[in-house]
Amino acid sequence: MSVSNLLENWSKYRHTHPLDDGGHADWNAYPSPIKWAMSIDLDACTGCNACSVACYAENNLPVVGKDKYAHGQAMHWMRIERYWGEPEKAIDEFDSAMNFQLVAQNFDVDQGAQFLPMLCQQCEAAPCETVCPVGATNHTEDGLNSQIYNRCIGSRYCSANCPYKVRYFNWYSYPDQEHAWPEPLNQQLNPDLTVRTKGVMEKCTFCKQRTYTARNDAKTEGREIRDEDVQTACQQACPTGAISFGNLFNPESTVAKQWSAQQVDLVKEKQDKDGTPDNKLRGYRILEELRPFPSIMYLERVRESAV
Amino acid sequence: MSENGFNRRDFLKTLGWGGTAVALSGCGNTSIEDGAEFVTSYSEPADYVIPSIGVYYNSTCAQCDAGCNITGRVREGRVIKLEGNAASAINHGKTCGLGQAGVQAHYNPDRVTQPKLNGQTVTWEQALAAISEKLAGASGAEVAFLTGGVSGHVRALLDNYLAALGSREHFVYEAVSPAVERAVNTKMYGTAMPRYRIDKARAVVSFGADFLGAWVSPVNFSQQYAKFRKGNRPEGRGVLVQIEPKMTLTGANADRWIAIRPGTEGILALGLINALGAAGVAVPGDAAAAAKDYTTERVSAETGVSADQIGRLATLLKERTPSLVLAGSAAEGYANGSQNAEAIALLNRALGNVGATIETSASTPFPQLAPRVGNRAALTALNDGLAAGKYKVVFTCGTNPVYSAPASLKFADNYAKAGFKVALAQYLDETAQAADLVLPLDSAMEAWATSVPEYMGGEGNYTQLSVTQPLMERLYADTRSTGDILLALLKQRSPDEYSGFEDFYAYLRSALLANKTALGGAGEADDDVFWNVTLSQAIIPLQGVVSKSAPQSAAPALSAPAAADASYPLRLIPSVSASIRDGRHANEPWLQESPDPLTTIVWDSWVEIHPKKAAELGIVEGDIVDVTSKSGTIQTQAYIFPGIHPDAVSMPLGYGHTAMGRYAKGTGANVYSILDAVYDKDTGELALNETSVKISKTDKRVIIVKEEGPAGGSQVNRAKIAVKVSADKVDLSKEV
C-alpha cells in the first residue's frame, strides 16, 4: 500500500467497532463478501497437538530449541493451553503465598484436564491494529487481521496489546539458527508463504495462502466460495474434527450454522443468551467483554458429573 | 490441484531441476536481483505438474504401526506437507502430530546417506560383497534377522530370503508392543485384534488404554471418539471413564478419571462383575464364579477406589449398554498383566459387549502379506542366542534394541558378540552405531512398499492393502528401501529367481499384477490402467477372511500384584507419549518442540510426582532428582503432577538417546535403562510397570522449560477462558 493509499483508507483499516465503521469494506470484484471465521469444539478437542504440528508444517514456523523456548520465544501460532479443574477450597487460601505446590495439590483432576487451542482470534476490532505505529497490521476485506512482515518495524506494541498473547516475535534470524532448518530440512518449507526475517512480528493468518487459493479458484470459476474449497491446516489435521472454518457471511457454511445455532453474534460484545438463566447453549468467545469482537467461537467442554 | 494416475518412473525422471537446482522460494530471500535465480524448468513433465500448484500423491504413513493412509503435497518436486487420505477407512483424511512430522523424518539432517563398513564409506557393491562373504561361512541357524513389525511385500521378500538362507531366526521386536493384548484377546474374544467400536458404545470404561494418544490406532479411535461424544448421535452422548495410575491423554479427556493402585486393575474388573451381578445383571456363570469373592469392600480396600465410586461405575455400566471396556498397557504391564487383561475381558463378556462393540475383524486374504508382529519375548530369545555366541551374522532393521532393551538384559554387550552385524538404518542410532555394516535406508517418502495394518477400521470383513510409494526423488542417491536391499540380497542367493527384477519396484509391480484379479482389478483389461488406479489411490480394498477361534471360558486366576519393596517404595510407570513414542521419533524437531499435552514440557524428560508425595519428599518443581531402581539410576527434573497415583511416579519413554542425531542425542534420560527385567507370566512380554524406584533429591534445581505458566494452568481469578459445563446443563440435540 502506498502512503497516500494508507492515508486515504486509514479509518477503513482501523475499526474500533465493527458496527460503527460499517463492517467490512467490500472488494467489489467478489461475488459477495467474505468473513472468515472459525469455531472450535472444546468437547471434541483432545489436546493431542496435531493442529499445532500441522501449523508448523504449513506455515514455516521455526523450531527454536530448548534455550529460546525457556525465554518464551516459541513460535507456535497454534498452541494448546492446558488447564486443571479449580480446587474447591476458597481461592484466597492460596493467593497469599501464590504457592503453586499448594494449588497443584488441590487441582481437581477427577474429570481430567481441559485443553484450549489458542490462536489469533482475528478480531474485528483488533487491539493490535490500533497500536501499530506503521500500519503493518490492519484489517483485510475478508475479515482477517493481517500482518505485513516487510512493513513491520518490530516495535512489539501489537503483542503487548494483544489480550490473547498470540503474536510471536522473531528475535533471531531463524534460517541462520542451528535448530531451525539445517540442510535439508529447509527443503520442506512451504513456498506459498515467506520465512519471516529477524525483527518482525508474526501470527496465525487463518492459512492465508489457502484462503487465497480458494478465493482465486472460485473467482476464476465465477462462483461463490464453498465450505469444501478451503480448510486451514489445523482443521484438516484435527483427528476429532473439532475445528470448523469457513465464510461466516455464507448462511450455508458450517461455521455460520454453528454460530447461529449457538446464538453468537459477531458484532455483539455481550450475547443476548448470556442474560437468560436457562440457556442451554455452549458457544462463547474468549474475553468478549474486552470488545475485540473475536472471529473464533469456542464450544464449552461437556462432562458428565454423575459418574 | 489434481490426483492422477500416471507413470511413476516418468514422473520421477522429470524432476531433475525441480528437486535440486531450483533456488528455494520461501527461504527468506528478500532481495530482488534479476538474473540471479533459476526458473523452475522441466524437460518433459506430466500434464498435471504445474509450477506453483501442489500435486497430491497418496501413500501410507510409516510413523507408527497404525498405518494411516496419507496424501503428500508436492511442490516443484519437493514433498512439503502430509495430509490424511480422505478415502481411508483407518484415518478418514485425518492425521496426528506424529504423522505430520513424517516430512521431518524424510528431510532429517542426520540421515545416513551412504553405506558404511566399520565406519568407512563404501559402495553398495562392496557392502553387498561383504555380506556375501560373511554369509558364506555361516549356516542358516547362524544368521538372525531382527526387525520391527513387518507386513506386505517386504515381509514376503524377507520370508523368502530367510528361506533361501535356511534360517528360521527371524525375531520381531517392538519396544512398546500390544503383545499382551493380542494374546488375551485371542484367548477371550477369539481374535487377536478385534475392531473396537467406541462410536457405537454408550459408555467406555478404559483401564489405561490411551486410545486418543498412543494406543494401537489413535487417529481412528479419535474419530470414533468424536462421534461417541456427539449429543445428536442415536445412542446419545457417550460417557468415558478412565482408570489408570498415571493420567494419559485419554484420561485427561474422561468424564471421570480414577487413580487406581498400580496393578490392581483386574481386581476392580472382577469387583465390577460382582457388583453388576448383585445389581441384577445376568452375568454368565464362569464370570460370576470368577468374581464371587470380589466384594465391593475387598475391591475397594485393594484398589484404593472408593466403594461409592465402584457402585457408580456398576450403575453406569448397567444403564448404558452397549458399553465397551478396554485394557491398555497401564493394566497389562505387570507380572500379572495377562490376568488383569483377562479379568477386564471377562467384564466385557459379562456385559455382553463381545459382538456389539467388540467386533471380530477380518484378516487379509493373502496370509503371506499379513503383519508379523512381535514382542519382548523375541528380543529375549535373540539376546540369549547372542549371549551364547550362536550368531555369525545378525541383521537389524526398523528397531533399535541397543537403546530400548532394558539394561538388565545387557543387550549391547551380547550384540557385540555377534560375528558380523548389519544394520539397515535411516539414522546412525545406537544399534547402527554398534553395527559393523550400516546400510542407509530410504525414508518412507522415497520408498516402495506395501503394508497391511494390524488394526483395521471400516465395517464387516473389510480389509486393505496399503501402498507406500515415493512422493519425490531420493534426497540422497545412495539410499535404498528395505525391499531393494532384500531383493539385492536375494539375488545373491537365488539369482535365477530374482535377477529379472531390476529393483523392488519391478518386483512389486509384477507381484501385484500377477494377482490383479484377486486384488479387485478383474475389470481392468490393461495392466497399466490397474497399476495407475492402484497408485493413485494407494489403497487396495479387499474382502478379508473372518476366522474366529472359540474363546476360552476359563476364568482367570488372578494373582495379587507384588508387594512394594520398602527400599524402592514408588512404582515407576513409563509413559508412551503420542509424539516421541518408543524413541524412534526423537530426532524430529517438531515433536521435541511440541509440548507434552499434560505437563506441557518440551525438549527434555521429567518425572511426574504427585503433589502430596512431593511435599513428603521435600521436592518442588524443577528439582533434579535421582530416579533409582534395582537396575540403575537416571537423573531428571521433577514435575509436580496432580494426575498420578501418590504411590507412583511416571517418566516418558523415548528420550535420552546417546546417538541418532542432533535433536535426539542428550535430550532427556532413557527410562529403558532402569527397567527391571520382569515379564508377564503368561506371554513373556516385558512388564513395563513392574519397576519400583526411589526418588532422591540432588542439590540442583532448574526452571522447567514448558508451555504452561508459573500458575501451572490455573484459571484462578480469571475470566472465562477454557470453560467446562456439566452435561445436564446443555442441550446438545440441536447442534450443527
Place this chain on the structure above:
Amino acid sequence: MHRFLRLTILLAGMFVATGSHAAGQPFTGTEDQLGPEVPQPIEFPHNRHAGKGEVIDSGAQDPTQKYVGMEINCMYCHTYARRSMVSGIPPLRKCIGCHQSIESVREAPRIKKLFEYWEGTDGKDAQKPVPWLKVHDLPDFVRFNHERHIQRFYFQQGKVTQDEAGGNDGIREVCSYCHGDIAAKNATVARRQKPITMGWCANCHQKDHAVDATGTETARGPNDCFTCHK
C-alpha cells in the same frame, strides 16, 4: 479521544514513512525502467516467436529473413499463465516438439545448442532441462498471480476473442502491461521493462479498469496489503 490518539499515531507513522520515502525514492511512475541484461543459456529471440508477422523480404531464400515474427500466442509457451501463479517456462519437450520439424533453422547455432540439451553430448545427459535464469525476480514476501491478471484482462475483457480471430495482438497487449512489448521488432532475450516495485503495482491497482468487453462497468484492483504480501 480514540480518534485523537489514532491521529497522533498516524502522524508518527507518516513521519517514519515519508522519511524512508525520501531516502529510498521508490519508483511510483508508470514509465519504463529497463532491467539488467540477463545472460541466458540460449539467446532466445522473443520477436521471432511472438512478433508481428511483418514482411522483411518476402522473396528471401532464407526463411528466417522472410518475416519478423510467427505471431505465436504468448501462452502457447508460457502455458501456465492462465491457471497458475507463475507463467512458467516451457518444458524442453515443447521447444523440441516444433523445432524437430523445422529443418530450415536446424543448423542455426542457437537451435544446435537447444538440441544439445535434448540429445545430450556423447550419449550422456540427454533431456536435461535448460537452466533458464529468472528475469523478473520478486522478493519472497510478495505474491503475484499471473492467473488472476490473465483471467481478468485477457479472458474477462474479451481480448481472447480478438486473438481467436487470428494473430496475438490481444495477449501481447495484456502481457505488455507489465513485461513491455517483449516481442517488439528489436526484442530478443527477455529483459525487465517495467520497474515492478510496489508503487508501480499500486499505481495500476488504483485505476479503473473495465470488467468486461463492453467497458461500461469498471472496477479497481484490491488494495488490501494481505492480497499481495505473504
